[in-house]
Amino acid sequence: MRALIWAELYKLYRQPRTYYALGAIVLMEVVILFSAYYQGSALIDVLMSTLKQSFYFKGDLLNGNLLVYVILNTIWFHLPLLLMIIVSGLLTSEYKDGTLRSIFVQPVSKSKFVLSKYFVAMLFTMVAIFFLMLTAFGLSYTIFGRGDLIVYLDTLNFFENNDAMWRLFWAYLSGTVTMMFYSVMSLTIAIFFRDTTITWILATFFLILSNLMLRVDFGTSLWGKLLYVKLGESWQHFFYYDINWQEIVLNNTILLGYTAIVMGFGILVFKHRDIA
Amino acid sequence: MIRHLTYLTYFFFCFVLQAQETDRDLLAIKSRLDSIDHYEASISLDILASFIKMPTKYASMTYEKDQPVSFTSDNFILIPKRGLDFTLTQLFQYPFITLDRGIEKRGDKPLKVLNIIPEDDQAEYTIAKILLDTTNRRIVESEINTRNEGSFKLQLYYNTRQSALPDRVEITFELQKLRLPFNFFGKDTQIDRQELRSLDEKKGTIILRLTDYIISRTGEKR
Amino acid sequence: MIVSGEGLTKSYGGNIVVNHVTIRCGPGTITGLLGTNGAGKSTLFKMLLGLVKPDQGRVIIESTRKKPLSGIIEKPCLYGYLNAAENLKIFASIQKTPYSRENINHLLKKVGLPTDRKDPVKNFSMGMKQRLGIAIALINDPEALVLDEPFSGLDPIGVNSLRTLILQMAREEKMAVLIASHNVEELSKFCDFLYVIKDGEIVRSDTAKTLITQYTDQYLLVGENLNFSGPLERFNPVLIGNGAEIRCNPNEITKVLNQLVANGGTIISCVPKINMNRLFQYSQL
Known part of the structure; x- marks a missing residue:
């Protein structure tokens, strides 16, 4: 299994598309950062216009922490799309180039092979988000400095600099669990459909559907609590003034459970299918 | 008939004469506060409001006579626009009249109640109600109605009987027509939009705690 | 007999592609499978190599080696963005085979490929890709080799040198070699035994010499x-x-x-x- 994982990592490392993906993430981030600057500016004006009735402000709320937060809000559609394209390509390219045949004429276990693909997909997702986080913090803090973070989530919440930084960090970690779910889903779609273009279309459709479902208010029903799109928003909970760690951990655990189920299903299908 | 008219005229003039005299207790407190040229203090600020969550903020405050109060802080801080005028310079800036409203109790303590009405239209307030601790010569509570910015209430607490400046101040404030961006952030909020729209006013309290006072009075070296 | 397929049958969507085919190949022999395009050669080889499960029949491999059987189906499928040595490294690592520089060079030399070429294999000619495909198939010393249309796309020199290599593997290393082709001239030149397949069924089988005669x-x-x-x-x-x-x-x-x-x-x-x-x-x- 280790040898398979090593082989997958090596292929990922040597493929030009990996670097295009990471480059796209940085580029996307830079664009978002500058649009975030103007968004953040407008947002603070709106939020603070009411408070200006009773308060003066000392200090700048338009700082690196706010911009990292805006990036965080914006990235959760674009990033999974990019990840789904790259991750599904881990398998569809092998179907397309026929290298899957070359692999399975060797004494290789199908389950272990596809499991190694899943493992590398999740690892790549973690690395991509870590890279995103690093560049987001780096660029934002370098250009815009640090300071208090203001977030509106049921109430106007003010977080001091260090507290804000940790909340943002944990939010990225929580978001990583969500992104891993999407990556695993895209690989499973690739197992089913094999063709690169069809897989991309279906993965994009899945993402769009997820975003639409996110906007539906399921209230306090079970759907609202257990639907994967709702669980995937757990990162937001770090920006309530009092963090409900129990709920966040539970949500992410359930989401990891869903990820495991999707992965298991994909492995089962791959194992029983012919390598055409 | 003439007798009744005479009595009425007598009582009227007594009343008017009484109103036109500035209250002596207030003047004594004013004089005490006027003697403060400069003070510095460390402050902690907490906001108690249903719609704001903020950790305790820390800053340094500096007062110079006839100058606006200044603050320094390492972090972002919300500074209340009203209620920092502990020497009540704002009230005494223009000529005013006082009306004695009797005694009110706060806890066991009897406090003298006065209305202060400015005689100049340039004054920023229309009427103020203040409660005086005449024994210790200080103001305990004030409620000021401003011309354009609503009203606010100030409660001042003192550590010792001799303190001229408060150690704790509670300022209540109101926000008119609270505007918040529903769809900007916090996509999954549980806010009842109907409920929020119906609340045009939002009330809250600012609690200032002041410590490490350095006070300079007129004639004293700093 | 090293590798044999007994009564192998496969259909796709009601269409019988391979129909009760029995095929055998022994050590040191080169067995040809002659058939036109769409006769079922590739599907049969995929069943032998375990890529496709037969609907009926079984594949018997008599070998104790870790990797008894290897081969190439239709065309050598390589990682185009890696060079020859890296491709060998990847495939060797998947099989948990030691892949020292020495081992890799030995394999490359065996199939007649240069050991110092660093550019990605997408730049290779078809003949070189075939050779690399065979080198990959030879990792872990299989006892039998299954080659589907190995001469396809090769020039006459390429065909010649590949034929020499196959003969060497069969005669010197006693490998069982199974080759599929639609070109009877190619097969007749060096096969010991020949199967003729048509519409998924074996219509002829005999020594190459007998069938040619x-x-x-x-x-x-x-x-x-x-x-x-x-x-x-x-x-x-x-x-x-x-x-x-x-x-x-x-x-x-x-x-x-x-x-x-x-x-x-x-x-x-x-x-x-x-x-x-x-x-x-x-x-x-």
């Missing part, structure tokens, strides 16, 4: 001063350029050649031509 009824003669007059007329010679095509059985060709030489002619080449229609006709096996 049985189904050759024409020869292409190339030479100078070829005189087909007299008794040679009955062979219906059709003159083509420097030569002629004649209808002739294998047991008569020697006489014909001798007569032509006696008539003052010079024979440069004599190529048998198999009657494909008869070869691919259904018969009782």
Whole structure:
């Protein structure tokens, strides 16, 4: 299994598309950062216009922490799309180039092979988000400095600099669990459909559907609590003034459970299918 | 008939004469506060409001006579626009009249109640109600109605009987027509939009705690 | 016997692609599978290699090696963005085989590839890719090799050198080699045994020599001063350029050649031509 994982990592490392993906993430981030600057500016004006009735402000709320937060809000559609394209390509390219045949004429276990693909997909997702986080913090803090973070989530919440930084960090970690779910889903779609273009279309459709479902208010029903799109928003909970760690951990655990189920299903299908 | 008219005229003039005299207790407190040229203090600020969550903020405050109060802080801080005028310079800036409203109790303590009405239209307030601790010569509570910015209430607490400046101040404030961006952030909020729209006013309290006072009075070296 | 398929059957969507095929290949022998495009050769090989599960029948591999069987299906599938050595490294690592620089160079030399070429294999010619594909198939020393259309896309020099390599593996290393092709000329030159497949069924199987002898009824003669007059007329010679095509059985060709030489002619080449229609006709096996 280790040898398979090593082989997958090596292929990922040597493929030009990996670097295009990471480059796209940085580029996307830079664009978002500058649009975030103007968004953040407008947002603070709106939020603070009411408070200006009773308060003066000392200090700048338009700082690196706010911009990292805006990036965080914006990235959760674009990033999974990019990840789904790259991750599904881990398998569809092998179907397309026929290298899957070359692999399975060797004494290789199908389950272990596809499991190694899943493992590398999740690892790549973690690395991509870590890279995103690093560049987001780096660029934002370098250009815009640090300071208090203001977030509106049921109430106007003010977080001091260090507290804000940790909340943002944990939010990225929580978001990583969500992104891993999407990556695993895209690989499973690739197992089913094999063709690169069809897989991309279906993965994009899945993402769009997820975003639409996110906007539906399921209230306090079970759907609202257990639907994967709702669980995937757990990162937001770090920006309530009092963090409900129990709920966040539970949500992410359930989401990891869903990820495991999707992965298991994909492995089962791959194992029983012919390598055409 | 003439007798009744005479009595009425007598009582009227007594009343008017009484109103036109500035209250002596207030003047004594004013004089005490006027003697403060400069003070510095460390402050902690907490906001108690249903719609704001903020950790305790820390800053340094500096007062110079006839100058606006200044603050320094390492972090972002919300500074209340009203209620920092502990020497009540704002009230005494223009000529005013006082009306004695009797005694009110706060806890066991009897406090003298006065209305202060400015005689100049340039004054920023229309009427103020203040409660005086005449024994210790200080103001305990004030409620000021401003011309354009609503009203606010100030409660001042003192550590010792001799303190001229408060150690704790509670300022209540109101926000008119609270505007918040529903769809900007916090996509999954549980806010009842109907409920929020119906609340045009939002009330809250600012609690200032002041410590490490350095006070300079007129004639004293700093 | 190292590898055999017994009664293998496979259908896709109601269409029977391979129908009760039995095929065997022993050590040190080269067995050919001759069939037209779409006859079921690739599907049969995929079943032998375990890529596709047969609907009926079984594959028997008599070997104790970690990797008894290897091969190439349709075309060598390589990681185009990696170079030759890196491709070998990847495939070796998947099989948990030590892949030192030495091992890799040994394999590359074995198949006649340069050891110092660093550019990605997408730049390789078809012949070089075939060789690399065989090198990958040879990792872990399989006892049997299954090659599906290995000569496809190769120039005559490439075909020649690949043929030499295959012969070497069979004769010197005692590998069982199973080759599929639609080109009877290629297979007839070096196969020991031949299966003929048509519409998913084996219609003929025998030694290559027997089948060629049985189904050759024409020869292409190339030479100078070829005189087909007299008794040679009955062979219906059709003159083509420097030569002629004649209808002739294998047991008569020697006489014909001798007569032509006696008539003052010079024979440069004599190529048998198999009657494909008869070869691919259904018969009782």
